[in-house]
Amino acid sequence: MEWKAKVAKINMLDDLRLFVEVSRRGSFAKAAQDLGVGAPTLSKRVTALEQQLGYALLQRSARGITLTNHGQTIIDNMASELLALQAQCDALTGLEAKSFHLLCPQNLMIGPLYDALQSFQSRYPALQLHVEPANSLELLSQKRFDLAIRVGELDDSSVYQKRLGQIAVKALAAKHIANAQSLFLPFRRSQLPATESWQTLLAKYKHISYVGDITLVRKLVGAGNGAGVLPMTEIAALLAHANNTAFCYVDECQFTRNVYALWPNQRIPPKHVGAFIDLLQRQCQRLGYMQGEVLALG
Numbered sequence: 001m002e003w004k005a006k007v008a009k010i011n012m013l014d015d016l017r018l019f020v021e022v023s024r025r026g027s028f029a030k031a032a033q034d035l036g037v038g039a040p041t042l043s044k045r046v047t048a049l050e051q052q053l054g055y056a057l058l059q060r061s062a063r064g065i066t067l068t069n070h071g072q073t074i075i076d077n078m079a080s081e082l083l084a085l086q087a088q089c090d091a092l093t094g095l096e097a098k099s100f101h102l103l104c105p106q107n108l109m110i111g112p113l114y115d116a117l118q119s120f121q122s123r124y125p126a127l128q129l130h131v132e133p134a135n136s137l138e139l140l141s142q143k144r145f146d147l148a149i150r151v152g153e154l155d156d157s158s159v160y161q162k163r164l165g166q167i168a169v170k171a172l173a174a175k176h177i178a179n180a181q182s183l184f185l186p187f188r189r190s191q192l193p194a195t196e197s198w199q200t201l202l203a204k205y206k207h208i209s210y211v212g213d214i215t216l217v218r219k220l221v222g223a224g225n226g227a228g229v230l231p232m233t234e235i236a237a238l239l240a241h242a243n244n245t246a247f248c249y250v251d252e253c254q255f256t257r258n259v260y261a262l263w264p265n266q267r268i269p270p271k272h273v274g275a276f277i278d279l280l281q282r283q284c285q286r287l288g289y290m291q292g293e294v295l296a297l298g
Contacts, residue, residue: 015049017086018042019057020079023071026064099128100272103148106133107215108259112233112287113149116279124272147273148262149280151231152191160267162277164259165284166292171201171250172235173227178248181206182226186214192229197253204250221247231257232289239295247297256292259284 022031022042032039050057057071067075102109102117109117109131121129132143154161173180183205185192192198202208205227211217214230218238221228227250230238238247261277263269269277284290 012049012052013082013085015045015052016074016078017082019046019049019071020075020082022046022058022065023067023075023079028065097127097146097270097272099130100124100147100276101130101132101143101145102276103132103134103143103145105149105151105214107234107237108149108151109133111237112290113280113283116276116283119279120276123275127272146263146270147276150260150262151257153258154260154262159262159264160269161260161262164261164277164280165287165290166256166258167231167233167290168254168256168292168294169229169231170235170254170294171227171229172247172297173221173250174224175246175248177224177226178250180226183208184217184220184226184228185210186212186217186229186234193253193255195253197251198255201251201253232293232295235295236289239297249297254294259290 018031018035021035022028025031025034028039028043028046032042035042046058053070055070056068057074058065059068104113117131121127134143134148148159149164151167171183183202185208188210189202189208192202207226211220214234217228218230218234220226221230222238222241222245224245235247261280263273263277268274289295
């Protein structure tokens, strides 16, 4: 089969490199020691190469090894190229990425997770950061990314994930309009829990609006336009800029949404991805509302 022939050619390249290493040292034992393989294994690989080529490359004797005419021809024509290729392959294991692509909800990255981003950039100043605000799982298959931050439950098994924390979600309004008739939702009604308490809360409002930007919901609530369903991350921002406005939670119903770090291709995250995840975890652990706590309203 064609794929078997391709594999055989790849194996031949590796065996040719081993033959060159043996020739350079003049000894199977010395080459085996330097390469970290057993001398019998090395000898078998070179013998298998000779059988595949159909001619001897080395003359073996009690005094050591010498090159045959065929062996000398290969050394003269291919040794430098084979060694250069091996050096390039070795360099790949320590290759440093020059850019880092991050997908993350904007409200998180400019809010509670900003310190982690700043610390990461300070640690790797030469790394070109590409940050795109997004929380749609559908985008993962269409976007290049090294790390993605996602909020909500995940069903995508094509990426690896680690939970960073969880965020409680509640409805609130300014106290002076606690009986407002308008409710703003940052996600669709189908994303709310299908519980009796949430259905009762929704039934209180004459006007329910879906607003696709969570920060815009926070601003509408802060301006007194109505009540809103908000995660604690946005409620923290709302309280930080509340001035003299007092807020209250509407009913007792709440739910939590998990926060995940996602990365592609390999179970153990690469160096930069792992470093960023560690920074994100530390940041989430410092903030109670990133661990499911409900903020107290004065």
